[in-house]
Amino acid sequence: MATKSQAALPIPVRRALRKLGADIRDARRRRRIPTAIMAERAFIGRMTLNRVEKGDPGVSLGIYATVLFVLGMTDRLAELADPRHDAVGLSLEEERLPQRIRIRPVRRAERKDDA
Secondary structure (H helix, E strand, O other): OOOHHHHOOOHHHHHHHHHHHHHHHHHHHHOOOOHHHHHHHOOOOHHHHHHHHHOOOOOOHHHHHHHHHHOOOHHHHHOOOOHHHOHHHHHHHHHOOOOOOOOOOOOHHHHHHHO
16 A cells, blocks of 8 residues: 555656666675665665665655665666756757857946956
């Protein structure tokens, strides 16, 4: 049964978290790291690690980040919202570019300060 906080999440977000949890579990298993050791390295309990691997939205982002660090995947976390990969943001920014750029004339007071 979904809790109130889970019910408020959009379905794509819930799916993405479940996939993240499953991917974390698979990465841990590929590295042959037992849950007890993984939890110890991430400074969390085994039950919290279990929640992470299920994609529980109630687990803090800091814990997800620490688990990814233990797996050697923090570089991917840093790239999540990188503006270079934000197609919508880049196109909106491009729309706001000025059509013309004018050179502002220098006033006399500014010329005297430079001298």
